[in-house]
Amino acid sequence: MVNVKIQGLTPIAKGVRLDVLEMIRAAGSGHPGGSFSAVEILVELYWKIMRIRPDEPDWEDRDRFILSKGHACPALYSVLARRGYFDPAELLTLRKFNSRLQGHPDMSKLPGLDASTGSLGQGLSLACGISHGIRLNSRDSRVYCLLGDGELQEGNIWEAAMTASHYDLKHLTVIVDRNRVQLDGHVSDVMEIEPLVDKWLAFGWDVIVADGHSFISLEKAFEHCSETEFPSVIIANTVKGKGVSFMENTCIWHGKCPDEKEYEAAIEEIQGGLS
Numbered sequence: 001m002v003n004v005k006i007q008g009l010t011p012i013a014k015g016v017r018l019d020v021l022e023m024i025r026a027a028g029s030g031h032p033g034g035s036f037s038a039v040e041i042l043v044e045l046y047w048k049i050m051r052i053r054p055d056e057p058d059w060e061d062r063d064r065f066i067l068s069k070g071h072a073c074p075a076l077y078s079v080l081a082r083r084g085y086f087d088p089a090e091l092l093t094l095r096k097f098n099s100r101l102q103g104h105p106d107m108s109k110l111p112g113l114d115a116s117t118g119s120l121g122q123g124l125s126l127a128c129g130i131s132h133g134i135r136l137n138s139r140d141s142r143v144y145c146l147l148g149d150g151e152l153q154e155g156n157i158w159e160a161a162m163t164a165s166h167y168d169l170k171h172l173t174v175i176v177d178r179n180r181v182q183l184d185g186h187v188s189d190v191m192e193i194e195p196l197v198d199k200w201l202a203f204g205w206d207v208i209v210a211d212g213h214s215f216i217s218l219e220k221a222f223e224h225c226s227e228t229e230f231p232s233v234i235i236a237n238t239v240k241g242k243g244v245s246f247m248e249n250t251c252i253w254h255g256k257c258p259d260e261k262e263y264e265a266a267i268e269e270i271q272g273g274l275s
Contacts, residue, residue: 068127
């Protein structure tokens, strides 16, 4: 954790969005929509919540983070660079040949990553295993796992949810990026996942709903999760493409690179908004 007041997180989030846009533009490909919806969640975790040492990324007592929705890695890469895990100049190598910044996170290449992800539905199983291992080794580190809401259509998410409850993995917190849009359209049209609160409760989890773009709301939710005796899940209501009006609430920008005109318009909106 670092000593940054909540109001100081907003310019950091704006900077992360600008990084994401520039990275994807330089790469010619990437996933802006789901990266933008997760920005405040990641900033809250890495600046206020998680116990980490960027200058000692393999510190044994660190908290762990699993980006199960691995396609949103541009936002995570920006956060890691801004927290000091590597030189921010490297961000513009996203998806380039021999780059450490792969299109999905590869923990064998980049410091600060606790799992290689991208195959949707598998991150929670990894988080369960890591959390169980930490407990068996009598450590008190917490494990955080960010899921996409479209990912909750995967059956192994619920197998992992059952596992976490069975083994009382109270140091595990899931955050659902509930932006309601996936690759092919709105989540409710592809396959409805509601009622989410009731489902997680039925699997033995502590559940709290938060505004995924409010640092105040997120901080209260994480504080709640740190005090529960059950595995916990924050259903974070977010907006796909948050911060750029023409990218918001549409699947078109799930995995699309902006052209020059769109790029300039997006830069202008991000620089002028979210204050």
